[in-house]
Structures are given as C-alpha cells and as structure tokens.
Amino acid sequence: xxxxxxxxxxxxxxxxxxxxxxxxxxxxxxxxxxxxxxxxxxxxxxxxxxxxxxxxxxxxxxxxxxxxxxxxxxxxxxxxxxxxxxxxxxxxxxxxxxxxxxxxxxxxxxxxxxxxxxxxxxxxxxxxxxxxxxxxxxxxxxxxxxxxxxxxxxxxxxxxxxxxxxxxxxxxxxxxxxxxxxxxxxxxxxxxxxxxxxxxxxxxxxxxxxxxxxxxxxxxxxxxxxxxxxxxxxxxxxxxxxxxxxxxxxxxxxxxxxxxxxxxxxxxxxxxxxxxxxxxxxxxxxxxxxxxxxxxxxxxxxxxxxxxxxxxxxxxxxxxxxxxxxxxxxxxxxxxxxxxxxxxxxxxxxxxxxxxxxxxxxxxxxxxxxxxxxxxxxxxxxxxxxxxxxxxxxxxxxxxxxxxxxxxxxxxxxxxx
Numbered sequence: 001x002x003x004x005x006x007x008x009x010x011x012x013x014x015x016x017x018x019x020x021x022x023x024x025x026x027x028x029x030x031x032x033x034x035x036x037x038x039x040x041x042x043x044x045x046x047x048x049x050x051x052x053x054x055x056x057x058x059x060x061x062x063x064x065x066x067x068x069x070x071x072x073x074x075x076x077x078x079x080x081x082x083x084x085x086x087x088x089x090x091x092x093x094x095x096x097x098x099x100x101x102x103x104x105x106x107x108x109x110x111x112x113x114x115x116x117x118x119x120x121x122x123x124x125x126x127x128x129x130x131x132x133x134x135x136x137x138x139x140x141x142x143x144x145x146x147x148x149x150x151x152x153x154x155x156x157x158x159x160x161x162x163x164x165x166x167x168x169x170x171x172x173x174x175x176x177x178x179x180x181x182x183x184x185x186x187x188x189x190x191x192x193x194x195x196x197x198x199x200x201x202x203x204x205x206x207x208x209x210x211x212x213x214x215x216x217x218x219x220x221x222x223x224x225x226x227x228x229x230x231x232x233x234x235x236x237x238x239x240x241x242x243x244x245x246x247x248x249x250x251x252x253x254x255x256x257x258x259x260x261x262x263x264x265x266x267x268x269x270x271x272x273x274x275x276x277x278x279x280x281x282x283x284x285x286x287x288x289x290x291x292x293x294x295x296x297x298x299x300x301x302x303x304x305x306x307x308x309x310x311x312x313x314x315x316x317x318x319x320x321x322x323x324x325x326x327x328x329x330x331x332x333x334x335x336x337x338x339x340x341x342x343x344x345x346x347x348x349x350x351x352x353x354x355x356x357x358x359x360x361x362x363x364x365x366x367x368x369x370x371x372x373x374x375x376x377x378x379x380x381x382x383x384x385x386x387x388x389x390x391x392x393x394x395x396x397x398x399x400x401x402x403x404x405x406x407x408x409x410x411x412x413x414x415x416x417x
Contacts, residue, residue: 046059046060046061046062047059047060047062047117047182047184048060048184049118049119049184049187050184050186050234050235051235051347051348052072052348053119053120053121053128053187054121054128055071055073056069056070056071056119056128057069057070057071057072057119057348058070058117058118058119058130058184060117060184062109062112062113062182063109065082065083065086065113066079066080066082067079067080067117067130067148068080069119069128069130069150072348073348078150080130080148080150081148081164081165083132083146083165084146084164084165085134085137085144085146085165086113086137087113087114087115087134087135087136087137088113088114088134088135088136088137088138088140089111089112089113089114089137090107090110090111090112090114091110091111091112092110093106093107093110094106094107096181097180097197098112098180098181098182098183099180099181099182099183100183100231100232100288100290100305100343101231101232101245101287101288101305103287103288112181112182113134113181114134114135114140114181115132115133115134115135115181115182116132116133116134116179116180116181116182116183116184116185116194117130117131117132117133117184118130118131118184118185118186118187118192119131119187120187120190120191120192120212120214121187121190121214122149122190122214122215123190123214123215124215125215127149127150127151128149128150129147129148129149129150129214130147130148130149130150131145131146131147131168131185131192131212131214132145132146132147132148132165133145133172133176133179133185133194134146135177141177142177143172143174143176143177143179144167144172145167145168145172145176145212145219146165146166146167146168147165147166147167147168147217148163148164148165148166149163150163151163168212168217168218169216169217169218170212170216170217170218170219171218171219172219173210173219173221175196175204175208175210176194176196176210176219178196178197178198178204178208179194179196179197179210180194180195180196180197183195185212185233186233186234186235186240187214187235188235188238188239188240190213190214190215191211191212191213191214192211192212192214193209193210193211193212193222193233193240194209194210194211194212194233195207195208195209195230195232195233195242196208196209196210198229206224207224207227207228207229207230208221208224209221209222209223209224209230209233209242210222222240222258223261223262223263224242224263225242225244225256225258225263226263227242227244227254227256229244230242230243230244231243231244231245232245232255232288232289232290232291234290234291234292236255236257236266236291236292236293236294237257237293237294239257239258239259240257240258241255241256241257241258241266241291242255242256242258242263243255243289243290243291244256245289247271247284251270251271251272252268252269252270252271253268253269253271253289254267254268254269255267255291266291266300267291267300267312267314269312269314269319270317271283271284273317274317274318274319275317275318275319276318276319279310279319279320279321280319282321283310283319286304286305286306286308287305287306288304288305288343289302289303289304289305290302290303290304290343292309292347293347295311297313298313298314298315299311299312299313299314300312300314301322303343304343305343307324307325307326308321308323308324308325309321309322309323309324310322327379327380327381328379328380
C-alpha cells in the first residue's frame with residue numbers, strides 16, 4: 001500500500017449514455033523502474049488533470065517540475081522534456097490562494113511554483129498539446145505561456161518523442177496573472193479554460209474566465225454566469241460548468257452550464273431544504289464541492305475534497321452519500337482532511353486504443369502505473385470516521401452576524417421530512 005493518498009479513477013461506461021455506470025479503481029504511480037518511487041508519497045507533489053483528454057491524462061510532479069502524459073487504461077506514458085524557463089516560486093509557508101476553490105492554503109511543498117498546466121487536443125493536427133501558464137520568476141507578475149506538442153506519429157516514450165517547450169503563438173493578456181496556481185484548466189471543445197482570481201494583486205475586478213484555443217493557440221475572454229465569484233470550473237457531461245458556492249451567505253450551492261455561449265442554471269441546491277438532515281449537515285461540512293456528472297433518475301453527482309461523492313436528487317431534494325474512499329481503500333491520516341490542491345480521484349473513461357505517440361520501447365518507461373484489478377472491492381466499515389464541522393459552524397456564524405435565516409439545527413423549528 002502506498003504511503004500517500006490513493007488516487008481513484010471513476011470509470012464511466014457509455015452504454016448509450018455517459019452516466020449509466022461508474023467504477024472506482026485504485027491507482028498508484030511510481031517514478032522510474034530503477035528507483036520505483038511512489039509519486040503519491042510525501043516526497044512528490046502530484047497534480048492530475050481533471051479528466052482524460054482523448055484517453056490521455058496529464059500528471060505533474062510539482063516538486064520535480066516533471067510532466068507525464070499517461071493512458072491510465074493501459075499504463076503507457078511519455079515523460080515530457082524539462083521546461084525551458086522555471087516559474088516564479090513561493091519559498092515560505094505563507095497562505096496564498098492556490099488549488100481548487102480559491103481558498104487560502106499553506107503551500108503543500110516548497111518551493112511552490114506559480115504555474116498551471118493543462119492537456120488539450122488539436123483537432124486539425126490530431127496532436128495532444130500540454131499548455132503551461134506561469135508567472136515570470138523575475139518580476140512575479142508577468143504571465144507567460146508555453147506549449148509542448150506530443151507528435152501523433154512518435155514511436156518512443158523518451159523525452160525526444162515530445163517536441164519540447166516553446167512560447168504559444170498568441171499574446172498572453174495581462175489579466176492572465178489572475179490564474180490560480182496548481183489548478184489545472186478544463187478542456188472542452190478545443191479550448192482550455194481557467195477561472196481567474198478576483199482582486200488582490202491580480203488587477204481582475206470581476207469574475208472572469210480565460211480560454212485558450214489549442215489549434216490557433218490564442219487567448220480569449222469568456223462571458224461568465226451571473227455570479228460574484230466562481231469557485232470551480234469543470235466538465236459536466238461535456239459542457240463547461242461553473243460552480244458558485246454561496247452556502248455561507250444564502251445557503252445555496254449553484255452550478256451553471258454553458259451552451260451556445262450562454263449560461264443556464266443546471267442545478268441549485270438549497271441546504272435549508274435538504275433531507276435527510278444528517279446527510280445535509282455532512283454535505284455542509286465539506287469545504288470544496290465539485291460537480292462531477294449526471295446519473296440515472298436525474299440525479300447529479302458531487303465530489304468533495306474529503307474523498308466523498310454525494311448524489312443529489314433535485315426533484316425530491318434528497319442528498320445521499322454514495323461513495324467514501326475510506327470505505328474501500330486505505331487513506332493515510334495526513335490525507336484524511338481536505339484535499340491539499342485537487343480532488344483525490346477523477347472521472348475516467350476507459351480508452352483502450354493506444355495513440356501512437358505513447359507507444360514505448362522496452363526499458364524506456366519513466367513510470368510504473370499499477371492499476372487496480374477488475375475484482376469487486378467490498379465496502380467496509382470505517383470505525384474511526386472523522387467529522388469536522390468547523391466549515392459549517394463558520395458559515396452559521398456569518399449568517400448570524402448578517403441577520404440571515406439560520407439553519408434548522410440552530411432554531412427550534414423541526415425539519416420537514
């Protein structure tokens with residue numbers, strides 16, 4: 001068993017519709033056959049792309065400044081060349097806005113490079129591209145962009161199978177400085193999308209979304225949904241999805257989906273009316289909540305930073321916990337609290353077809369990918385489940401100070417079942 005948090009991939013079989021079946025499979029990555037170091041251990045700092053892009057997943061080891069592109073269905077992979085220019089880095093454990101949710105976090109490792117790396121696909125050339133936004137190490141504010149292309153006809157997993165890093169074709173807008181370090185962009189329909197941090201030293205005055213076209217390699221601004229602050233961007237059933245978390249202010253968790261350039265409310269969760277009450281309280285204790293996908297019966301799946309998945313039924317307003325990592329695999333104590341940067345599992349679609357760019361020769365592999373077997377993993381009881389209601393109580397305090405309606409557990413009213 002690895003010493004770090006096990007990475008879980010949720011496999012979604014299409015079967016006509018994407019949400020018919022989801023499977024969670026343990027995954028472990030190791031660096032090099034000779035030393036076989038576990039990338040999920042404290043000596044490494046791994047960040048994965050939110051979900052596969054045409055069967056491939058980007059894995060970034062933040063401490064080693066090394067990128068890998070993997071097919072998690074087969075274990076084949078390519079190690080990208082080292083970046084030509086290091087990013088600006090934080091070298092002290094001072095809180096800053098990093099990772100999902102824009103929360104102020106202490107950097108999980110030092111030096112912590114201020115960069116965000118994503119994986120996209122160029123439909124015109126049939127090539128995958130790794131795109132890296134980073135802050136200049138001289139002034140710490142100028143934002144630069146580099147691209148590394150993985151040739152479609154490569155026959156080796158060595159560094160030479162990728163083209164090397166080069167500046168992107170288009171100009172990087174000055175407001176791109178508001179990108180969130182270590183938060184990978186979302187790839188949908190030929191574009192990578194980054195949410196930008198508002199205020200502070202970013203010069204971004206209102207919610208903004210930055211897009212990058214993988215074919216023309218140019219940046220654009222995307223119209224945002226009507227919200228003061230976007231906490232997450234994700235791919236929800238193939239559409240760009242923006243989550244707005246205002247549970248602290250008005251007991252609402254809302255996410256929008258984009259279609260034809262316009263935004264519509266996909267789901268609005270009112271924590272005041274959720275049942276059963278125990279599950280509602282558990283959901284309110286989660287600091288980070290990310291829309292995952294739709295499911296049978298009109299339900300929506302929501303992943304959290306504490307290795308849980310909830311299913312919400314909008315019609316019945318019922319919240320149910322359907323997955324908790326510790327009920328299936330071991331999670332070390334240091335990883336049981338909120339995720340440091342990203343979720344500890346991703347939604348994965350099986351992709352057995354192997355792109356030629358990841359075909360490897362004997363002895364050239366840089367990673368060992370140990371996939372879980374297809375055997376069923378039995379659910380087990382968690383005898384020491386830790387519940388931290390600090391985030392929920394903090395929200396209740398803010399509501400009380402603002403004179404907003406209090407949740408049922410703070411009033412004499414009984415929940416309506």
